[in-house]
Amino acid sequence: xxxxxxxxxxxxxxxxxxxxxxxxxxxxxxxxxxxxxxxxxxxxxxxxxxxxxxxxxxxxxxxxxxxxxxxxxxxxxxxxxxxxxxxxxxxxxxxxxxxxxxxxxxxxxxxxx
Amino acid sequence: xxxxxxxxxxxxxxxxxxxxxxxxxxxxxxxxxxxxxxxxxxxxxxxxxxxxxxxxxxxxxxxxxxxxxxxxxxxxxxxxxxxxxxxxxxxxxxxxxxxxxxxxxxxxxxxxxx
Numbered sequence: 001x002x003x004x005x006x007x008x009x010x011x012x013x014x015x016x017x018x019x020x021x022x023x024x025x026x027x028x029x030x031x032x033x034x035x036x037x038x039x040x041x042x043x044x045x046x047x048x049x050x051x052x053x054x055x056x057x058x059x060x061x062x063x064x065x066x067x068x069x070x071x072x073x074x075x076x077x078x079x080x081x082x083x084x085x086x087x088x089x090x091x092x093x094x095x096x097x098x099x100x101x102x103x104x105x106x107x108x109x110x111x112x113x
Numbered sequence: 114x115x116x117x118x119x120x121x122x123x124x125x126x127x128x129x130x131x132x133x134x135x136x137x138x139x140x141x142x143x144x145x146x147x148x149x150x151x152x153x154x155x156x157x158x159x160x161x162x163x164x165x166x167x168x169x170x171x172x173x174x175x176x177x178x179x180x181x182x183x184x185x186x187x188x189x190x191x192x193x194x195x196x197x198x199x200x201x202x203x204x205x206x207x208x209x210x211x212x213x214x215x216x217x218x219x220x221x222x223x224x225x226x227x
Binding site for chain 1: 147154157159162202206215217218220222
């Protein structure tokens with residue numbers, strides 16, 4: 001079991017609200033990732049980070065933003081939630097050994113009404 | 114275009130039976146291939162990882178094979194258990210970028226019935 005945590009696990013929120021999804025890992029990994037996954041579909045990379053003060057956009061365009069002020073913490077923020085943001089958001093981290101295997105958190109299921 | 118295709122999309126088997134899941138990919142240049150297990154409402158958990166030179170890897174009742182020439186992989190589950198019910202995702206990494214870009218399949222949803 002990987003030491004990577006996400007909160008909240010479930011979130012129901014109204015349109016226009018600002019939300020922050022938390023992700024923390026205690027493994028000291030430099031690389032961290034955010035994925036978006038809809039039911040029955042593949043994971044899509046929306047943000048990643050090589051380390052502190054490093055953030056990059058992934059393959060899937062997203063209106064969310066991320067920050068990496070501390071190695072262990074990689075929060076994702078939506079300034080104004082919309083129903084199209086309804087999805088599951090998965091956070092992951094990886095280490096250079098073991099072929100850069102990514103360890104995933106339990107995910108946050110977001111529902112925007 | 115780099116892609117990962119999995120089949121079948123879903124599968125139902127009886128407890129104790131064996132099954133094999135398939136993964137075809139077009140990712141190039143190839144680095145490694147992983148199989149992940151994702152329980153409902155949870156994040157994926159790595160089962161196996163294989164590089165170009167490996168053609169089989171086992172993890173308990175899970176055995177993965179890789180044919181890098183035909184770009185095919187399979188995951189064989191032996192003596193299935195109810196806890197094997199999950200989505201099994203094939204993930205292929207390329208070595209053409211510093212990030213180690215990952216390409217995800219849509220998964221095979223396995224249901225094991227008692």
